[in-house]
Amino acid sequence: MTISELADHDGDAAPQLSVVIIAYNEEDRIRECIESVFDACRDVDGFEVILVDSNSTDRTVEYATEYPITVLRIPSDDLTTPSAGRYVGTHVASAERILFVDGDMELTETWLPEAMAYLAAHDDVAAVEGCLNNSTQTGISEADKLGGAMLSDAEALDEIGGFDPYLRSNEDIDVGFRLRAAGYRLVRLPEVSVIHPEDDTISEPIRRWGHGYYIGQGQILRSRLDSPTILRWQLRRQRYKLGLLAWLSAGVVSLFVAPLLLLWTLLSLLGFGIVASRRGVMRSVTILTAKTLGIAGLFIGLTRPIPPAEEYPLSAVEVVATGRTLAGPARNGEGTGDEDGSPEGETTAGDEKYAAGNRDDDAGKSVDN
Structure with a gap:
């Protein structure tokens, strides 16, 4: 099966929610991530995980294929960025609401x-986020950018062109600014x-530099030169780096x-x-290192043009496993016949561990039907 066939949802009953998980070398955490998604979706009538x-x-x-979810793989390091993962997941997602989560x-x-x-x-709201790790927030607030896990309206996301697969980083912030510029909250x-x-050690900014993440902000600034509003918001985010550069x-x-x-x-x-x-000495050294590398990455990113998103080769993405629409609670039923080669009534390894409770006759259908 190709990704274009997987993304063809004509005639399928769309789930209420699509969950897109992006991952790279997360064998130590990916099971906990997937299981937390199942737990959080226990009251969702129908959801898919990609x-x-x-x-x-x-x-x-x-480890991901142990679960009844769709697993895709971008097979070339030249094509892999966090933004590319979200871009690919968006193209396969079939629900009107898409939740993005890191692995x-x-x-x-x-x-x-x-x-x-x-x-x-x-x-008028295009995306909703929450607080990371802990919260001192007492009420609902307007956000000027997005980060971490976020629940998005698929139509609004499509309206602005979605994620840019060639950005090295800050793709969630870029999307948030473009949604705001389009009039959404x-x-x-x-x-x-x-x-x-959280990793507050000096190794974290060095790791991020090695993956090219600091280049992303410069790429964004270059690509948004035609939008003064977004450019102003992006430059404001870089005020500390620019201040350090001046110093x-x-x-x-x-x-x-x-x-x-x-x-x-x-x-x-x-x-x-x-x-x-x-902040402490080591934490301060880490911050200074991150800001300094950020300045270098900013200038490198400014020199690198971004190809149009339409040129991203979706056909190169491998379909490792196809999942199905799940119905919460995610652990209270028996496995149903899959259409991935499992005989009717026979459960897969993922089904035996996390069988989806069925609320209607379509709950056990594969997403590629």
Whole structure:
């Protein structure tokens, strides 16, 4: 089966929700991620789960196929970005609501029902997010950008052209800004939406640099030059990097004037000391490293044009497994006959572990029918 055949939903009864999980080398967390999605969707009448793997070299795909979900693989490192995963997943998703989750996240059970209800009740809202890991928010607030897990209106997403598969990073922020520019609202609920591991060590910005993630912001700035509003929002997000760039430039100039160099050095140490007293020394070093690498990535990204999204070769994406529309609660029924080669009445390994309860006759149908 090809991805174009998988994306052909003519005649199929669309589920209420499509969940798109993007993953790369997440063998240690992917099971918990998928199971958290099942738990969060226990009150959803019909949902599908689509995992898009970015050419993992570990057992991520193997573990994902234990579940009754669709598993896709982008087979070339040249085509893999987080944005490409969301782009591919969007093309396969069949529901009017699409939930995007990273493979190292665990979805909470409280946020999703609230998010779906809010999105359904407000036509001017294109996306709803929650708080990451913990929340001090007391009420619903307007969001100026998106990040982490987000529930999106598929029609609004399609209206702005969806995710850009060639962006190296910040694709969720880019989509959020484009949705706002199109007149839609973005909303953040006070509930915690996902639990996400945090890495405050120096290795994290180095890892991100190695994957080319810091290039994304420069790519976005270059591609949005024709939209002054979005460009202004993006530049505002970079104010700390631009401020650091100005300060580093002042340091270079001071090299030629000894008194100025001494003053610049003392002020730099004072500034670092203030940040370190609040964040800790190692955390401050990590922040400074990330901002410095971010500046370098910004300039590199500005030099790299982005091909049109339509040129992305969807035909190259491999269909590893086809899932089916599931009905919550996700663990209270017996497995039904699949159309992936399993005989009627015989369950697959994923069905035996997480059989979907059926609320209607179509609940057990494969998504490729």
